[in-house]
Amino acid sequence: MKKEEYIIKNVSSNITYYRLKNKLTQMELAEKLNYSDKSISKWERAEGMPSVIVLNELADFFNITLNDLVNERKVKPTKKYKQKKPLLYSLIVWLITIIVFSILILLKVNYKAWHLFILASSFSGLIFFIFNLVWKKDYITYISFAVFIYMISLFTHLTFKVKPFTYYIVATSIFIFFSYLIYYLRRKD
Numbered sequence: 001m002k003k004e005e006y007i008i009k010n011v012s013s014n015i016t017y018y019r020l021k022n023k024l025t026q027m028e029l030a031e032k033l034n035y036s037d038k039s040i041s042k043w044e045r046a047e048g049m050p051s052v053i054v055l056n057e058l059a060d061f062f063n064i065t066l067n068d069l070v071n072e073r074k075v076k077p078t079k080k081y082k083q084k085k086p087l088l089y090s091l092i093v094w095l096i097t098i099i100v101f102s103i104l105i106l107l108k109v110n111y112k113a114w115h116l117f118i119l120a121s122s123f124s125g126l127i128f129f130i131f132n133l134v135w136k137k138d139y140i141t142y143i144s145f146a147v148f149i150y151m152i153s154l155f156t157h158l159t160f161k162v163k164p165f166t167y168y169i170v171a172t173s174i175f176i177f178f179s180y181l182i183y184y185l186r187r188k189d
Contacts, residue, residue, distance in 0.1 A: 007070055011055070012046035014069050018062040019044075033057055086131040090124040115159050122151035146176050 019029050019040075026044070030037040033054070042048040050058065059066045097120035104113040125147030132141040 008046050008049050010070055010072050011049060012044055014073060015040070015058065016044045017073060018058075018064065018069075022062065032061065086128045089127045093120050093123045093127065096120075112158070115155060118151050118155045118158065122148050122155060125149075125151060142176060149176070 019026070024032075025037075026040040027037045030040045033040075035054070039048070039050075043050055055066060055069055059069045062069070097116050101113045101116050104111060104116075125144045128144035129141060129148055132144060
């Protein structure tokens with residue numbers, strides 16, 4: 001593809017993208033720029049190229065740079081896609097838990113197999129904690145950390161009969177509350 005064709009394709013794609021992003025029809029955009037809707041349609045089909053002056057008008061109208069209009073748009077992953085990754089890993093943890101639970105039940109192992117679901121909840125919290133720590137989603141990070149700590153404490157208490165379970169929960173709650181409070185107050189400054 002020649003450089004000229006590449007630029008025309010990018011301009012065509014970007015005009016369409018920014019027009020739709022601004023929730024405008026071709027007719028509405030044409031009226032705002034004092035051009036015909038046929039011109040807009042022609043540009044969007046890559047059958048013609050607006051002049052540099054018109055490109056500059058379009059960039060100003062869309063509140064973008066001329067480079068944004070001429071160069072290929074970099075597609076960023078959406079938030080919805082990002083949240084699917086930890087969900088997928090969490091589902092894998094739950095699938096493994098269900099398989100191990102089923103095997104323990106079938107083999108009639110002398111173990112309270114339902115404790116595994118508490119452990120799976122803990123690992124799910126840990127997965128969401130790690131991903132949201134990287135993505136800097138503060139409130140989700142603290143919630144998932146709290147889920148991880150609570151569930152691992154509950155699992156430890158039920159499985160190993162650790163007596164001071166209540167102390168773990170209270171200490172963890174206080175730690176999470178104050179660490180988030182300190183973080184929130186620092187962020188406000």
